[in-house]
Amino acid sequence: MSRISRRTFGGLAGAAAFTLALPVYLRAQGRPKVVVVGGGAGGATAARYIAKDSEGTIDVTLVEANPRYTTCFFSNLYLGGFRSFDSITHGYDRLASNYGISVVNAVAEAVDRDTSEVLLGDGTRLPYDRLVLSPGIDLIWDSVDGYSEEAAETMPHAWKAGPQTELLKAKLDAIGNGEQIVMVAPPNPYRCPPGPYERASMFAHVLKAKGHTDAKIVILDPKEKFSKQGLFSEGWEKHYPGMVEWYGPDVHGGIIGVDPSTDEVETDFDTFTGALVNVIPAQRAGRIARVADLADGSGFCPIDPASMRSAMDERIYVLGDAAIAGDMPKSAFSANSQAKVAAMTIRGDLTGSKVFPPRYSNTCWSLIEDGDGVKVGGQYAPGEGRISSTSTFISQTGEDPALRRATYEESLGWYAGITSDIFG
The missing domain is CATH 3.50.50.60 (FAD/NAD(P)-binding domain)
Structure with missing residues (x-):
């Protein structure tokens, strides 16, 4: 197998020049290929938005080891007896049937960056024009x-x-x-x-x-x-x-x-x-990102804050918990937000579609007791070499119980909305 890393990346100027190159559809036979590794809030969202918004002009493959995905977000509510286990577990059927995404239940073992291929545990090689890695965290x-x-x-x-x-x-x-x-x-x-x-x-x-x-x-x-x-x-x-x-x-x-x-x-x-x-x-980026040499000494992966493009490889994007996202916390909301920016940029790369200035957002809700919900969040934008906060908000101590209940009910609506956004 050829060497699995290219360590140079020419900074933002190089990335800008790269995106001005001819779109892949003008350079390659057939549809350009995007492989997404990781079927959580980052990866599944990216796969869905690339497939949906490209209207079939991009071939999207989602690689996820598990046929069903249990969300870490809201799992505490299952522990507390507020949710059933089934209610936090989701499948990928709609991504395949509604958006034409090829869902492969397999372990991604490595990335051959020289040949632009993902190596699966059974020896299969999946070629890509762009690769999205959203492998979550590994425990140390x-x-x-x-x-x-x-x-x-x-x-x-x-x-x-x-x-x-x-x-x-x-x-x-x-x-x-x-x-x-x-x-x-x-x-x-x-x-x-x-x-x-x-x-x-x-x-x-x-x-x-x-x-x-x-x-x-x-x-x-x-x-x-x-x-x-x-x-x-x-x-x-x-x-x-x-x-x-x-x-x-x-x-x-x-x-x-x-x-x-x-x-x-x-x-x-x-x-x-x-x-x-x-x-x-303690935690670090999921194994596939590390074996692809996309992580730095922190164990997480540096990215271009304007696109979520890996700082180590201009054809790879890293999302969610595995990424070093500046002021953005490691949350499902963040991963979902980052995925939409990456999806837009990838469509621009591969089809020549318009790329708009990126916008990132996050909200994290927490339940303290039945009907007592609190939240924290903010808006973010690319800054000097990092994603920077532009505004923040947080619940206040001493709030009226009616407001706390409304915050909790807001979180329920968010969960229904984001899981629909992720899984179709």
Whole structure:
């Protein structure tokens, strides 16, 4: 196999010159080919918009290992009993039937950048004129000493939705009054910044609903602060007094490691034992992006902020959690927004269609208790070598309960809308 990396990229000026080259449809026989790897909020959205808006002039193939996709976003509501597992699980049938996308359920093992091909686990090679990678995150198992993929069957992470989510739910439902849940929160950067704290809220909601108000949730955090901290702290005190305790590094002194055989988490301050231990380790870009040499020393992938084009290869785009997206958080809303910019740029590359100035946006909703929803978000634009925030908003402490309920109901509408936008 030829070498799997080209490390040079001529900056924004080079990218601009590249997009002025003759469109692929004038240079190649047949329809230009786009391969998309990853069927989540970034990849499936990109595949759908490229196929839909090109009206069949681009051949789109979506490679996704799983025939059905369980969303990490809203999986906390499943844990809390507000959603069924089926309601957060989606298929790809409409992408194939309505938009002519070839959906391939396989593992993408490598990218041969010299021949412009994606190599699948069965040896198949998929040629591309443009490649979109949206592989999400991989967990860095040894970022927490004693943790491993095997340990996750005892101390679930559930930060990749699916069987781990169901395992965590089963363990949560088995917690008795007076027992303790211990969560090890992840360091920055990671998928869904408010996610661990919404999850702790859902743990508390389930326990409180069963009358288990003597149960405890202890969050051991390597970070000195976290997203929506004031809102969560207010909500925990209001709805779950004495049930949720958050310890930052100035209190616990550092997380030394975990022992799955004893359900213990050791810190410099103390050893915490949980009837349920939820470990969320550090994260990096999904493997396919790293083996393609598209990640830098951070483990994530630098991109052109005006297009989501890889900074390492002008024919590849990296979306969502795997990308270094400046001020944009790693969220489903962000990935969906980035996918539309990439899809527009790819259509411009391949068909000569007009490319408009990019616009990015994000909103992250969190549920603290039934009807008590909060949100944070913003608008973004290409800045000096990065995606920069142009405006932001966040729910305020002390808001009227009617506003909080409206925020929660808004999130339900968003979920219905974005999953339709992603999966057709």
